[in-house]
Amino acid sequence: MSKSPQNAKASIPLIERYRFGHIRINQKSFSRDLIITPEKVFPHWQRAKSHSLTMADLAIALEASPQELIIGTGYFGRLSVPLSLVEELQARGIRCHILPTRKAWQLYNHLAPKRRTVAAFHLTC
Numbered sequence: 322m323s324k325s326p327q328n329a330k331a332s333i334p335l336i337e338r339y340r341f342g343h344i345r346i347n348q349k350s351f352s353r354d355l356i357i358t359p360e361k362v363f364p365h366w367q368r369a370k371s372h373s374l375t376m377a378d379l380a381i382a383l384e385a386s387p388q389e390l391i392i393g394t395g396y397f398g399r400l401s402v403p404l405s406l407v408e409e410l411q412a413r414g415i416r417c418h419i420l421p422t423r424k425a426w427q428l429y430n431h432l433a434p435k436r437r438t439v440a441a442f443h444l445t446c
Contacts, residue, residue: 333359333433339426341396342445357429357440358385364438366441374441376409382439383413390415391429393422393442400443 334357337345340431344351346362356363358381368378376383382390390410394400398421410417418428422442432438 326445334362335433336426339422339444343442344422344426344442352444353446354441354443356381357442358382358387359433359437359439360385372399372443372446374403374406377405379441382441384413385439386437387439388436388440389418389432389437390433391418391420391425391440393425393440393444394419395417395443395446396421396423397446399446409429 327388334358337348339345342352344355348356351361351362353362353364354366354368356366357441358390363381366378372395379390392400392402392420394402402419407419418425420428422444425440425442429438429440
């Protein structure tokens with residue numbers, strides 16, 4: 322039996338709170354970078370280079386076929402997101418939002434119930 326659209330939206334992971342180095346999603350706490358898809362939280366997200374993002378780093382996020390991709394660049398916004406990456410995402414029809422994580426999590430909660438939204442969050446600097 323498949324989920325009804327209303328039940329599917331109710332099961333979307335939502336963020337309860339964020340602070341430097343910690344995020345709480347559906348009553349579970351995480352202290353490492355992660356990716357959130359409509360179906361699942363992928364903890365321990367690692368990038369090839371610590372503070373620089375590549376398309377390969379977003380493989381899990383892209384497999385979820387997002388309409389919206391929110392990239393949380395850390396509390397102070399230190400994760401670098403190249404313009405070429407943003408252009409590639411846009412060419413794929415993905416709307417990309419790049420914000421410090423302290424703001425990005427609220428945008429995620431706003432968009433996730435409305436559109437197919439995926440988030441990649443750097444939790445520290």
